[in-house]
Amino acid sequence: MIWFVHIVMPVVLVAFSIWGMPSARGTRQQRALIGCFAFLATALVLGMPAVIGGLDGLLGVTSITTILLEHLAIIGALACLTDFVYALYGTQLTRRLHPRYIFAGALSVALTVLYVGFMPHNAAALDYSKTSGRTAEIAFLCLFYLWMVYVGTQTTTLLIRRIRQLRQEHQRPGGIVLLAAGCLFGGLFGAWRTAYMIVLLATGSSMINIMEQISELLMTVSILLLVAGAVTAPISALLRTIRAVWALNRLARLWADLTECVPHVVLGQPPLTAWAQIRTGRPNLQLRRRAVEIRDAALTLAGYAPEDLHEQATAAAEASGARGDQIQIEAEALWIRAALDIFRSGAPARSETARAPHGDDVTQEIKRLVRVAAAYGRRPRVNLVPTLGEQPA
Amino acid sequence: MAIHRRRQRQQAGQAASLTDLLVRAEATLDQLPPLPDPFTADAYAQAIGALRGRPILLLPLGESNADLPCGQWFALEDCDLVCYDAHASPLLQEQIKLHELSHLLCGHRGVIDEAMLRRVLPNLSAGLIQRKLRRRPVVMGRTSYNSGDEQEAEMLATLIAERAAAEPPRADQFLLNLTDLRTAHRQGSNS
Numbered sequence: 001m002i003w004f005v006h007i008v009m010p011v012v013l014v015a016f017s018i019w020g021m022p023s024a025r026g027t028r029q030q031r032a033l034i035g036c037f038a039f040l041a042t043a044l045v046l047g048m049p050a051v052i053g054g055l056d057g058l059l060g061v062t063s064i065t066t067i068l069l070e071h072l073a074i075i076g077a078l079a080c081l082t083d084f085v086y087a088l089y090g091t092q093l094t095r096r097l098h099p100r101y102i103f104a105g106a107l108s109v110a111l112t113v114l115y116v117g118f119m120p121h122n123a124a125a126l127d128y129s130k131t132s133g134r135t136a137e138i139a140f141l142c143l144f145y146l147w148m149v150y151v152g153t154q155t156t157t158l159l160i161r162r163i164r165q166l167r168q169e170h171q172r173p174g175g176i177v178l179l180a181a182g183c184l185f186g187g188l189f190g191a192w193r194t195a196y197m198i199v200l201l202a203t204g205s206s207m208i209n210i211m212e213q214i215s216e217l218l219m220t221v222s223i224l225l226l227v228a229g230a231v232t233a234p235i236s237a238l239l240r241t242i243r244a245v246w247a248l249n250r251l252a253r254l255w256a257d258l259t260e261c262v263p264h265v266v267l268g269q270p271p272l273t274a275w276a277q278i279r280t281g282r283p284n285l286q287l288r289r290r291a292v293e294i295r296d297a298a299l300t301l302a303g304y305a306p307e308d309l310h311e312q313a314t315a316a317a318e319a320s321g322a323r324g325d326q327i328q329i330e331a332e333a334l335w336i337r338a339a340l341d342i343f344r345s346g347a348p349a350r351s352e353t354a355r356a357p358h359g360d361d362v363t364q365e366i367k368r369l370v371r372v373a374a375a376y377g378r379r380p381r382v383n384l385v386p387t388l389g390e391q392p393a
Numbered sequence: 394m395a396i397h398r399r400r401q402r403q404q405a406g407q408a409a410s411l412t413d414l415l416v417r418a419e420a421t422l423d424q425l426p427p428l429p430d431p432f433t434a435d436a437y438a439q440a441i442g443a444l445r446g447r448p449i450l451l452l453p454l455g456e457s458n459a460d461l462p463c464g465q466w467f468a469l470e471d472c473d474l475v476c477y478d479a480h481a482s483p484l485l486q487e488q489i490k491l492h493e494l495s496h497l498l499c500g501h502r503g504v505i506d507e508a509m510l511r512r513v514l515p516n517l518s519a520g521l522i523q524r525k526l527r528r529r530p531v532v533m534g535r536t537s538y539n540s541g542d543e544q545e546a547e548m549l550a551t552l553i554a555e556r557a558a559a560e561p562p563r564a565d566q567f568l569l570n571l572t573d574l575r576t577a578h579r580q581g582s583n584s
Contacts, residue, residue, distance in 0.1 A: 267548065288555055292484065
């Protein structure tokens with residue numbers, strides 16, 4: 001658990017903050033959210049043992065990193081989080097410095113004054129077992145954790161209200177549910193730590209270990225939920241892109257063969273490599289274009305194919321051992337291969353176009369085409385063209 | 394033979410990249426009324442017809458030939474007629490309908506083609522066709538994309554179909570743009 005909290009999480013948050021840094025030029029929502037993660041990353045990095053030792057040594061004040069700097073970073077994160085939620089909720093924001101930031105600034109000053117003026121600057125300040133009875137330390141920590149409870153409650157309530165609104169508007173809240181859960185656990189963490197301080201005041205140090213473990217668990221869950229909420233949309237988009245690029249490339253050979261013969265069906269200059277497809281963006285649109293162009297080309301080829309080619313292809317597919325709906329898939333692949341061969345042989349266009357085989361469901365058409373492309377890509381078990389013999393003109 | 398003619402027609406075109414076409418089509422789509430839900434090309438045609446106060450008739454063409462366009466839009470005197478190839482797959486039929494509707498939405502204008510209309514509507518008399526075409530002589534056909542109008546209509550049709558097939562909007566869409574500086578900057582300047 002310690003290595004996870006002190007190594008993995010800081011690394012994840014720093015990487016995430018760098019990844020999202022360009023959005024600092026974006027909307028207020030984006031700026032506030034990435035600001036929140038940048039402050040959280042700072043707080044977690046400041047909690048790493050090597051950083052604590054190095055920074056305390058550098059500043060010449062024992063415990064300044066753990067007690068003061070770490071807490072100030074979290075205050076910054078919570079101020080940004082609140083601002084993000086307000087921006088998401090749709091509250092009109094002015095260009096003036098918002099009271100949320102003013103309040104966070106005032107709290108930071110109060111904590112700094114408490115730390116500088118009233119708390120011992122030594123390692124003992126870290127030891128909560130010795131904090132019992134020290135008013136300044138308890139006041140410092142209670143002030144901080146009560147702020148966390150307030151922010152957690154406020155953000156969770158607003159996010160839940162927003163989620164209800166979105167559902168009424170038939171929008172998917174997506175990662176916002178996880179962000180709300182993260183805020184809830186943040187609030188619980190603050191409440192737990194406040195209770196911890198009260199227990200310390202009342203009873204001393206009898207349950208330190210278990211209290212600390214539960215605190216770490218709540219904090220870890222809260223941060224992980226916030227990160228998960230922020231990456232849900234990009235990861236979903238990434239998965240959709242991967243699926244679409246995969247399908248685009250499965251259709252590549254079939255599309256290339258068809259459009260080589262029937263080039264007029266191609267719109268613009270489609271990106272051909274996987275990297276170019278990703279850079280162009282809109283992979284689902286590219287996939288739709290590819291499917292339409294395949295169907296367009298097949299319809300054109302149907303003008304050159306004999307009427308009974310489809311029946312021949314179906315019979316050949318059955319004879320080759322295909323079963324169930326695979327028969328139609330194999331038949332379509334055989335039909336396309338034969339129609340291309342006929343077209344390439346220079347056969348004249350027929351006066352009446354034959355029906356090109358195809359699926360009947362628009363939504364399933366791309367899945368069907370991917371299967372046809374796979375069948376087309378396999379070495380043909382049957383070559384229909386020699387059996388056509390005399391083609392009717 | 395028809396294919397060779399199409400190839401010749403097509404040689405000059407196709408310079409535009411998908412991205413260029415997409416940017417133009419998106420600007421047009423953003424100004425159009427919302428898509429019907431659930432979406433079908435027929436329902437969309439009906440909605441556009443109601444909005445314009447002119448019915449749009451969708452007509453499947455039984456006759457299919459390599460030298461005929463697979464889709465045609467005729468702006469007649471009192472209605473718009475969109476013809477599509479009945480032999481095409483459902484996916485392609487939808488695309489053809491949306492392509493012809495896109496011509497209509499973009500305000501494209503073609504040339505009068507009485508011969509084509511006679512082939513599409515063989516039962517109409519020559520006099521009636523003359524009258525039908527007199528006031529609104531607009532005909533657009535879907536053959537190849539060698540003209541700017543054809544490219545624009547085809548991309549708009551693809552975009553409409555893509556938008557219609559898209560999942561319901563995500564409220565956390567803005568999170569997608571955390572690393573997309575161009576989009577983030579655009580959104581920032583709009584907000």
